[in-house]
Amino acid sequence: MASLHCFLFTCLLFFFSSPSLAQQSFRPKALVIPVAKDASTLQYLTTISQRTPLMPIDLVVDLGGRHMWVDCDRDYVSSTYRPARCRSAQCSLAGADGCGDCFSAPRPGCNNNTCGVTPDNSVTHIATSGEVAQDVVSIQSTDGKNPGRVVSVPRFLFACAPSFLLQGLATGVVGMAGLGRTRIGLPSQFAAAFSFHRKFAVCLSSSTSANGVIFFGDGPYVFLPGVDASQSLTYTPLFINPVSTASAYPMGEASAEYFIGVKSIKVNENPISLNTTLLSINNEGVGGTKISTVDPYTVLESSIFKAVTEAFINEAAAMNISRVAGVAPFEVCFSSSNIASTRLGPTVPSIDLVLQNQNVFWRMFGSNSMVEVNRDVLCLGFVNGGSNPTTSIVIGGHQLENTLLQFDLATSRLGFSATLLGRQTTCANFNFTSNA
Numbered sequence: 001m002a003s004l005h006c007f008l009f010t011c012l013l014f015f016f017s018s019p020s021l022a023q024q025s026f027r028p029k030a031l032v033i034p035v036a037k038d039a040s041t042l043q044y045l046t047t048i049s050q051r052t053p054l055m056p057i058d059l060v061v062d063l064g065g066r067h068m069w070v071d072c073d074r075d076y077v078s079s080t081y082r083p084a085r086c087r088s089a090q091c092s093l094a095g096a097d098g099c100g101d102c103f104s105a106p107r108p109g110c111n112n113n114t115c116g117v118t119p120d121n122s123v124t125h126i127a128t129s130g131e132v133a134q135d136v137v138s139i140q141s142t143d144g145k146n147p148g149r150v151v152s153v154p155r156f157l158f159a160c161a162p163s164f165l166l167q168g169l170a171t172g173v174v175g176m177a178g179l180g181r182t183r184i185g186l187p188s189q190f191a192a193a194f195s196f197h198r199k200f201a202v203c204l205s206s207s208t209s210a211n212g213v214i215f216f217g218d219g220p221y222v223f224l225p226g227v228d229a230s231q232s233l234t235y236t237p238l239f240i241n242p243v244s245t246a247s248a249y250p251m252g253e254a255s256a257e258y259f260i261g262v263k264s265i266k267v268n269e270n271p272i273s274l275n276t277t278l279l280s281i282n283n284e285g286v287g288g289t290k291i292s293t294v295d296p297y298t299v300l301e302s303s304i305f306k307a308v309t310e311a312f313i314n315e316a317a318a319m320n321i322s323r324v325a326g327v328a329p330f331e332v333c334f335s336s337s338n339i340a341s342t343r344l345g346p347t348v349p350s351i352d353l354v355l356q357n358q359n360v361f362w363r364m365f366g367s368n369s370m371v372e373v374n375r376d377v378l379c380l381g382f383v384n385g386g387s388n389p390t391t392s393i394v395i396g397g398h399q400l401e402n403t404l405l406q407f408d409l410a411t412s413r414l415g416f417s418a419t420l421l422g423r424q425t426t427c428a429n430f431n432f433t434s435n436a
């Protein structure tokens with residue numbers, strides 16, 4: 001297995017970096033893309049340029065997605081589109097073993113003698129088959145402070161999908177940008193194309209009117225007024241779930257999603273009692289904790305949800321915070337009248353996800369735990385995932401906002417910051433003015 005990986009990784013370097021380096025004397029150390037929060041779906045959207053002529057396309061950011069997929073049925077026009085031919089290096093990079101024909105006029109997404117994968121709409125959990133293809137992608141480089149020169153990857157691999165797969169995604173979106181742990185996820189392809197570290201960082205904005213950011217490559221990751229969020233990260237191992245968590249997948253495929261090892265949970269620094277079996281991933285791939293950008297709020301298995309919310313309600317009562325009726329999808333809500341507000345959000349009990357040891361924890365304050373559903377009501381922004389979810393804890397978008405998360409694929413390690421609000425900045429404070 002190890003030698004196969006090395007062989008394919010060499011292929012990746014050969015196929016992607018040689019052509020791009022030949023064309024560009026400039027080699028970026030990192031790349032940057034904006035991330036908007038869509039107000040109606042709460043999905044996180046990014047824009048990249050693809051095709052010849054280049055065209056900006058909007059994609060939903062899918063942290064655990066295996067690859068980029070794009071609707072090729074509608075308006076896909078490009079002179080540089082190339083389907084991946086059966087048994088080519090591109091097919092093996094994509095993990096595509098099938099080989100197929102298409103019985104209609106040739107066009108992007110419909111060619112003979114091509115391999116396919118299963119593009120997955122991880123919002124609706126619908127997957128279908130789609131042709132593996134390559135086309136030009138262009139994106140801005142960065143020095144970590146501003147965007148710089150635009151660079152391109154001439155043969156960026158992705159999957160074509162039919163238009164119907166877009167159902168459930170934000171208006172105007174044409175696919176999903178998979179940042180998952182595969183050889184054709186965006187992070188691996190960009191790292192291979194420009195020979196930089198297989199690291200990327202995500203910083204989601206809580207505002208629907210100001211963009212957050214994703215960096216590919218190492219830091220610095222600087223937010224106005226000059227806060228380098230790549231400094232003072234806390235690190236925890238990333239785990240591989242041996243069983244895919246995608247909607248459809250080839251037998252034996254591991255999950256491309258990012259799992260961390262939550263060992264316990266504390267509310268106001270008091271440990272709560274949980275069934276620890278649920279916190280680890282079993283042989284069937286069930287259990288554990290993953291990070292998701294397609295779930296707007298953290299989803300907890302029902303017994304964990306019950307334990308966390310009970311502790312939170314009790315601690316809140318001790319702070320004289322009065323409970324009010326739930327507002328769907330939230331079950332636990334409070335009157336905001338007794339809740340003070342600080343830079344870190346509403347003053348409510350803290351929630352700690354305790355990781356590899358007692359000294360390593362991910363602490364959530366009010367800005368990440370609470371959702372203002374109206375002027376008078378604040379709800380605990382966690383939802384009940386029922387009694388048999390595949391993954392026991394899914395840390396969702398609201399809980400990630402204004403936190404810098406750096407994923408290091410080579411060392412299988414996650415670095416996470418404390419809320420940037422504590423450092424008087426936010427994920428929306430990257431200076432998007434180009435200095436190229």
Ligand SMILES: *[C@@H]1O[C@H](CO)[C@@H](O)[C@H](O)[C@H]1NC(C)=O
Pocket residue numbers: 101102103104105106107110111112
């Ligand atoms: C694929 O080959 C079949 C049989 O030769 C042909 O009828 C069909 O038009 C071809 N499709 C494409 C997309 O080229």
Ligand SMILES: *[C@@H]1O[C@H](CO)[C@@H](O)[C@H](O)[C@H]1NC(C)=O
Pocket residue numbers: 275276277278
């Ligand atoms: C803990 O969770 C596991 C996995 O769902 C379950 O089999 C077991 O019965 C649970 N234990 C308790 C004490 O509820």
Ligand SMILES: *[C@@H]1O[C@H](CO)[C@@H](O)[C@H](O)[C@H]1NC(C)=O
Pocket residue numbers: 318319320
């Ligand atoms: C809560 O309210 C009670 C009665 O109004 C008061 O005595 C107590 O000091 C308050 N506690 C806190 C923590 O504010």
Ligand SMILES: *[C@@H]1O[C@H](CO)[C@@H](O)[C@H](O)[C@H]1NC(C)=O
Pocket residue numbers: 146224431433434435
């Ligand atoms: C943002 O970057 C541009 C280009 O380097 C610079 O001119 C501008 O002053 C920066 N904005 C702030 C608020 O620092």
